[in-house]
Amino acid sequence: MPAQFVKFYQTGTFTAGNRLLTIEDRSVQSNPTRSNALTSGHRACRGCGEALGARYALDAAMKAAGGKLIVSNATGCLEVFSTPFPETSWRIAWMHSLFGNSAAIATGIAAAYKAKGRPDIRVVAQGGDGGTTDIGLGCLSGMFERNDDVLYICYDNEAYMNTGVQRSSATPPAARTATTPAIGEHPGHEFGHGKSVPLIAMAHRIPYVATASVAELRDLEFKVEKAIAIHGARYIHIHVPCPLGWGSEPADTIRVARLAVETGLFPLFEAEFGTVTERMRIRRATPVAEYLKLQRRFAHLFAANADPGSIAAIQKIADRNIQDFGLSA
């Protein structure tokens, strides 16, 4: 893996910008001259994983692109909380068009600057999981297969949060959402539904695909910087907890995100041209129940009358990820 994970045992934290680190190990975010691409004053909820992920990702992208960056944004929380007219939290060239066309907008921007002989201008498209895995998948796949010079970043909070927590194709099984209520014989979201867009991206044999998490911010920055240095279609899928939609404590966003990684439910890996090249190994996998019990969307799994098979089935998913991606240390 790119970055050395450093845990400060004095404080029990992974603080990525700690000044005890060497300069090169410190995060972009710890640099006071960072671009502040998504600056303060926006309307995101407390503990928003998406705002955190976007700020780290785009500051890293700005650094890697030498400030020559343009961003296309799908409709969704990130767009709504950052640009209530006449205000904007974006200190970069930024555009929102529609829900399903963020990738195609970015293709157009990249084409425009290519036609103008400006290959130094780099383009990022971004969206939430709804805008990426569902309504935007057609444009995303088109951008991938043409190998357009675009880095697409998906901030995956596993449901349509902006419209009030409805199920998306990134919603995990058993999760309660507004359209998969925790009632009936199989409460919450169906098992066996959903898709992995990182794997779909890899099937396009594009130069670079990675997953990242707001639990590992230095790793997230590294992957973004690496992706910006590559030309052609690139994809980074970032796991971003949503306290509102998941029913987790705002203060637990990083903790929840870290547990998703440490259980094996959200594997961190990199892939080049369709082959996994790096993965973050898990020394001792944490049981999935530790992750699930912090989130009220899974509360029904811990009720007195709950089917014990549900947690076991989720554990199986984590175990299979560990096996498929070779995550065992």
Add this chain to the structure above:
Amino acid sequence: MLKQVETSRAVAETVALCRPEVVCAYPITPQTHIVEGLAEIVKAGKLKNCEFINVESEFAALSVAVGASAAGARAYTATASQGLLFMAEVVYNASGLGLPIVMTIGNRAIGAPINIWNDHSDSMSMRDSGWIQLHAETAQEAADLHILAFRIAEQTSSPVMVCVDGFVLTHSYEPVDIPTQTDVDAFLPPFEPQQMLDPSEPITIGAMVGPEAFMEVRYLQHDKLIRALEVIADLSGSFEEQFGRECGSLVRQYHASGAETVIVTLGSVSGTVKDVIDELRDKGASIGLLNICCYRPFPFSAVQRVLSSARRVLVLEKSLAPAIGGPVSSDVRLALAGARTPISTVVAGLGGRPITKASLRDLLAREEVEELTFLDLDRQAIEAHLKRQNHRPCTSFVSAAVREEMNPCPHSL
């Protein structure tokens, strides 16, 4: 120099002369030959500094054009029919953002039932999207309008649809004078966007606008399009000066001045209508034509001026608003509000049904034309069908029947 050429090829070559920087292509009949032509021109290296992008849908085609235009590039695409509907969300987005994209519509019917032939249902579906819509009458004008369209779009910061009748124009071979690069360059300067996505001057485009400002944004769009009427008229004049032939303008007339009956048309059917007018005028009939080139924004004053002296007006509609009539007639009625001129909606040519001289002669020979009528409707087939469905046979297929069903009239609802 005149060249015998398929109109689609002439459009492709003319668009190339406009030096688009991004062209997005997705096939749909009957516009496909246009983007095929551009693909060849770009691939052959005849059009420099142009990215030709084969996209995966019409939704993506216009989205790529929106991104390119926002980044300051001259962007072009073409579509038709179902394709235009599939990109509808982006159509409104492009005009809302004021991006001067030019898009050719190879006008075609909309399904179901699926039909690939010409009528105007597709572009009519987008008539209130805030785009400028220009209708080509001839092959020559289909080509020329694109030069004018880029100039109008960039001067007004509005996207422009150039509507070209599918097959009738797109697939016909006609002598077309494709202008020289020098002439086009003289008329169409390089695109200088009013604002664009540029990292050295970062701006936010496409923010969320709430109730406190949305009305004003929409009003300004309305105001911009009304003011575009003058720009379109002026630039059409400049085009004529530069190229020595008529192109565009808001409306055109043919013997309409002082004519008792004036037929109102959009697009290529005007040629047939003019032939019939010539024949009938030779026999002493007082008939003229009003051809609307600029359908959006609708040139109310120009239409009113031409039609003010007519004794009756027949609007030839290549689209149908079911249970209403036709969209062009509604606009013409508004233009003539207060006048007592009888205005008839003549729905004709849906799904590519030929509008023949014979049918037009029959229509014009009628003393009275109903408020809503359908040209060349196979009434026997319809009666048989209604009978099979046990519907009470209508005594009339026209306005009386419609009115009977629509009491109270829709305007009072």
